[in-house]
Amino acid sequence: xxxxTIIIAIVALIAGFSGGYxxxxxxxxxxxxxxxxxxTIEGEVIxxxxxxxxxxxxxxxxxxHDRLITERNNRIAAVENKFMQKENxxxxxxxxxxxxxxxxxxxxxxTDKLKIHFTSQVEIVEKRNLELEKLINIQIEKLEKIAxxxxxxxxxxxxxxxxxxxxxxxxxxxxxxxxxxxITANKEAKKIIIQTIQRxxxxxxxxxxxxxxxxxxxxxKGRIIGREGRNIRALEAATGIExxxxxxxxxxxxxxxxxxxxxxxxxxxxQLVTDGRIHPARIEEVVAKTKKQIEEEILETGKKTSIDxxxxxxxxELLRMIGRMKYRSSYGQNLLQHSRETAKLCAVMAAxxxxxxxxxxxxxLLHDIGKVPDEExxxxxxIYGMKLAERYKEKPEVCNAIGAHHDEVEMTSLIxxxxxxxxxxxxxRPGARREVAESYIKRIKKLEELALSEEGVIKTYAIxxxxxxxxxxxxxxxxxxxxxxxxxxxxxxIEEEMTYPGQVKITVIREHRAVSYAK
Numbered sequence: 001x002x003x004x005t006i007i008i009a010i011v012a013l014i015a016g017f018s019g020g021y022x023x024x025x026x027x028x029x030x031x032x033x034x035x036x037x038x039x040t041i042e043g044e045v046i047x048x049x050x051x052x053x054x055x056x057x058x059x060x061x062x063x064x065h066d067r068l069i070t071e072r073n074n075r076i077a078a079v080e081n082k083f084m085q086k087e088n089x090x091x092x093x094x095x096x097x098x099x100x101x102x103x104x105x106x107x108x109x110x111t112d113k114l115k116i117h118f119t120s121q122v123e124i125v126e127k128r129n130l131e132l133e134k135l136i137n138i139q140i141e142k143l144e145k146i147a148x149x150x151x152x153x154x155x156x157x158x159x160x161x162x163x164x165x166x167x168x169x170x171x172x173x174x175x176x177x178x179x180x181x182x183i184t185a186n187k188e189a190k191k192i193i194i195q196t197i198q199r200x201x202x203x204x205x206x207x208x209x210x211x212x213x214x215x216x217x218x219x220x221k222g223r224i225i226g227r228e229g230r231n232i233r234a235l236e237a238a239t240g241i242e243x244x245x246x247x248x249x250x251x252x253x254x255x256x257x258x259x260x261x262x263x264x265x266x267x268x269x270x271q272l273v274t275d276g277r278i279h280p281a282r283i284e285e286v287v288a289k290t291k292k293q294i295e296e297e298i299l300e301t302g303k304k305t306s307i308d309x310x311x312x313x314x315x316x317e318l319l320r321m322i323g324r325m326k327y328r329s330s331y332g333q334n335l336l337q338h339s340r341e342t343a344k345l346c347a348v349m350a351a352x353x354x355x356x357x358x359x360x361x362x363x364x365l366l367h368d369i370g371k372v373p374d375e376e377x378x379x380x381x382x383i384y385g386m387k388l389a390e391r392y393k394e395k396p397e398v399c400n401a402i403g404a405h406h407d408e409v410e411m412t413s414l415i416x417x418x419x420x421x422x423x424x425x426x427x428x429r430p431g432a433r434r435e436v437a438e439s440y441i442k443r444i445k446k447l448e449e450l451a452l453s454e455e456g457v458i459k460t461y462a463i464x465x466x467x468x469x470x471x472x473x474x475x476x477x478x479x480x481x482x483x484x485x486x487x488x489x490x491x492x493x494i495e496e497e498m499t500y501p502g503q504v505k506i507t508v509i510r511e512h513r514a515v516s517y518a519k
Contacts, residue, residue: 111377212251215273221245221252223278224269234280238287239265259327260298264290298323306334309343311362322365324372336373338426339365346415355414363401363419366394369389370402382406424503440466446498451490451506456482469494469503475512485510 077397086483216220225232225245231341232243243265251268256262273276275286302319306312314322325336346364347357368378370385377384397413404416405423444462450458451471456478461470471490473483487515494504 011347015343028283077494109132147336162241212253214254215250217250220273224252226278226280231278231283234283235269235287236263238284241265244476260294260331263327267294268461272424273422277507295320298326301326301336305340309340309361311343311358311365316387318369318392318394321369321388325368328372333427335368339368341426342367342419342422345425349418349422350415353414353418355418358396359397359417360401360415362394363398363415364422366398367402367419367423371519380406380408443498447494447504450493450497452489454486457487466504468507471508473504473510475507475510478510483510 014153069435121469138371149476211502223231224235224243226234236243240258240259241254241261244255254262254265255268256265264287264415268287270281271286271290272283275282299316299320300323302314302321302323305322306314306319315465322336322339325339326334328335343361343364346360350360351357366386366389367382369388370381373384382403382405386399386409389399391403397415400409400412401416401419403409404411405420407420411417411420444466446470447462447466448460454471456473457471458474459472461472462468463470469490471486478486490506490508491504494506
């Protein structure tokens with residue numbers, strides 16, 4: 001029984017499992033059918049969308065194709081229009097050409113007729129010319145018999161008389177032009193120089209050959225001198241100048257003809273006094289630093305000067321020499337200020353004369369670089385400056401202007417006389433150079449005595465700070481024709497026997513008075 005019961009239970013259990021499986025299969029079949037339906041519906045929708053997209057793309061392609069066709073048709077129509085226009089123009093030209101050919105044929109026929117007529121006229125004229133020549137020859141023979149001269153001899157005499165008359169008139173005309181040119185040239189030259197001087201600002205000279213270093217008290221003098229004078233000896237050896245410590249209160253004099261050395265010594269002493277440590281080792285260190293500082297300042301000054309004047313492309317050695325000019329003076333006139341002033345004058349004058357102001361300005365700035373050499377030289381500063389300019393690839397006209405500004409070499413360009421004139425203007429103007437009163441008085445006296453030594457001179461007056469000399473001669477001793485000779489002699493003797501800036505004008509005055517009294 002138990003076994004039967006177990007079997008029945010197993011069968012029931014299997015039947016329950018198989019029934020559930022059948023139910024599951026049915027539900028899965030329904031789901032599959034639903035999915036198939038949904039997929040079919042979705043496929044139809046996608047199919048319709050794709051068909052719509054294809055139609056839209058087809059229409060857009062068709063529109064693009066129609067547009068291209070239209071554009072091509074328009075281009076073809078335009079080409080056809082151009083071709084038609086050209087064809088019409090060609091036809092028009094063809095008609096014009098045919099018309100001109102007809103006109104040419106007509107004119108050719110007329111020309112042929114005229115040619116025939118002209119030929120006949122020429123023959124008539126030639127016959128008449130032959131007759132005229134015969135008549136002229138007959139008349140010439142009659143005239144030769146009457147005058148006693150041949151036609152060639154008469155022609156030669158007439159040519160000689162005409163040539164002499166033309167030469168006389170030409171010489172008179174040339175002299176008139178030369179006189180007028182001299183008057184105009186002098187007037188224009190004075191005008192240009194005056195305008196140039198008026199347009200340039202200048203300074204007066206204040207530099208000298210010594211530098212005075214001021215100190216707070218005389219105790220510092222002892223520290224500068226040092227034990228047994230070792231500090232002052234170290235300073236003099238390091239700087240190459242002479243230091244004068246005398247009884248002048250609160251001052252030490254630094255003496256040297258080299259202004260750069262004086263400036264190095266002044267700055268070094270100032271730094272030593274400010275620092276308070278003064279001994280030979282410290283002195284050498286400070287002087288070395290100051291020298292380096294001065295060299296940098298010199299180069300910077302050269303660069304600044306070239307930039308201020310608008311001059312570019314200078315070699316750095318030339319810039320350094322321009323900077324060295326700051327510490328150099330000539331007759332009390334600072335060399336850098338003189339060179340700057342000359343450069344500006346040259347630029348103004350060159351512009352007035354229609355020349356290149358940049359080249360003139362460059363030559364004016366560099367004209368005195370031979371005065372600041374790094375070594376001892378035995379040639380004039382103008383020649384040395386010209387060689388330096390040539391070494392550093394300056395233009396030939398600049399080099400010539402530098403070398404010729406004191407007439408050491410021949411001038412080869414118009415820039416050279418401009419630099420010479422502007423150098424004289426800058427150096428000879430009032431206040432440009434410092435002159436000791438004693439030497440000034442001696443120069444004035446020598447001028448007057450030199451002129452007074454000439455025969456026939458009664459009185460002499462040096463005026464305008466020695467730039468003009470008035471000479472009065474006796475009318476009973478000197479004639480009007482002799483005064484020019486006296487003025488030339490005085491000018492020549494001044495040039496040979498005296499040294500002076502600029503030029504001296506000599507004016508010789510002769511006056512004759514006749515006085516009578518009516519009683």
